[in-house]
Amino acid sequence: MSTPSFEKIDTEENKKLYELQQKQRYNERKIREWKRRRDVKEAxxxxxxxxxxxxxxxxxxxxxxxxxxxRLKRKSK
Incomplete structure (x- = not known):
């Protein structure tokens, strides 16, 4: 018998991280939205x-x- 080569995933912790990442993505979408609005008005x-x-x-x-x-990282281009 060999030992499993993977770690147990804590589903609650994984869910919390997912929720945080979704909040971050929402914020990033809003930033892009307001930048687009700004650019249109500037033009x-x-x-x-x-x-x-x-x-x-x-x-x-x-x-x-x-x-x-x-655990959250800023996405850069």
Missing amino acids: AGLDTTKEKAKVREWNKRNKELISSDP
Whole structure:
């Protein structure tokens, strides 16, 4: 008999990590959405103050979420 070559996966811990990752992805989608809005308004020559503030707000939320758990990593291009 050989020993199993895999570790037991803690399903609760795995579920928590999945939830955190989903929150991070949501934040990243919102950042992209507000950046698109900002870019469209800039191209039209309109005021982008609100959009820039929202990008900063979502970036801050995402940074706080990532720093709250060492298993989360920031996705870069």
